[in-house]
Structures are given as structure tokens and as C-alpha cells.
Amino acid sequence: MKKLFAFFLVAFAVLGLVIQSPALADGDPASGGQVFAANCNACHMGGKNVIMSNKTLSKADLAKYLKGFSEDAQTAIAYQVTNGKNAMPAFKGRLSPKQIEDVSAYVASKAEKGW
Known part of the structure; x- marks a missing residue:
């Protein structure tokens, strides 16, 4: 019985290490807003798209x-x-992976709220 318990304990510990939430779930929308303002606003101000008007950020x-x-x-x-x-x-190479993570969280958050 102790061996079975130990097996399940180890199995759950390994699963906890292997199965992790996606890294992007940690994006910071507030920081992403700053990244968006500095890099995306020219084309996507207010969730719009000045280049292809039918492809908004809604x-x-x-x-x-x-x-x-x-x-x-x-x-x-x-x-x-x-x-x-x-x-x-x-924007690969122009923005850091963290900045991309943050701006993605910002855009997802704004889209969810309807800009």
C-alpha cells in the first residue's frame, strides 16, 4: 500500500512539472498597453486597422x-x-518575448471588453 501511495505521489509531482499553464497567461496587460501605444497605435488605435479596415482587433x-x-x-x-x-x-527581434507576451495580453483583454 505504501508503494502504491508513493507511486501516485511521484506521478502527481511529475505531472505538475510537465503540465504547466501557457507562458502567455502571465502577460501583463498594463505593460502591454505601453508596448501597444509605442508600437501598434499607428495602425491599430482604438482596436481599428487603418491598413485593412475589415481586419480590426475586435x-x-x-x-x-x-x-x-x-x-x-x-x-x-x-x-x-x-x-x-x-x-x-x-516584431520578432524588435520586441522582446516579454513585450510580445504583454502586448498579446493587452490586446486579448481589450478585445474581450470590446475596446
């Missing part, structure tokens, strides 16, 4: 245009910010 548009948004909004946004697409430039 929750509905993000779900429509970003692969995986419905499953994990922050990861989908971070992918877009990192790699860019079409008219949107890639």
Missing part, C-alpha cells in the same frame, strides 16, 4: 482571422505579432 475579427484564437487568444495574437502577416510586419 474579438469577432480576431477569431475570424487568427488561427487558433478561439482556443488560446493570447498565443494566437503573440504568433501574429511575432511573425507578422500580409501588411503587418513581424
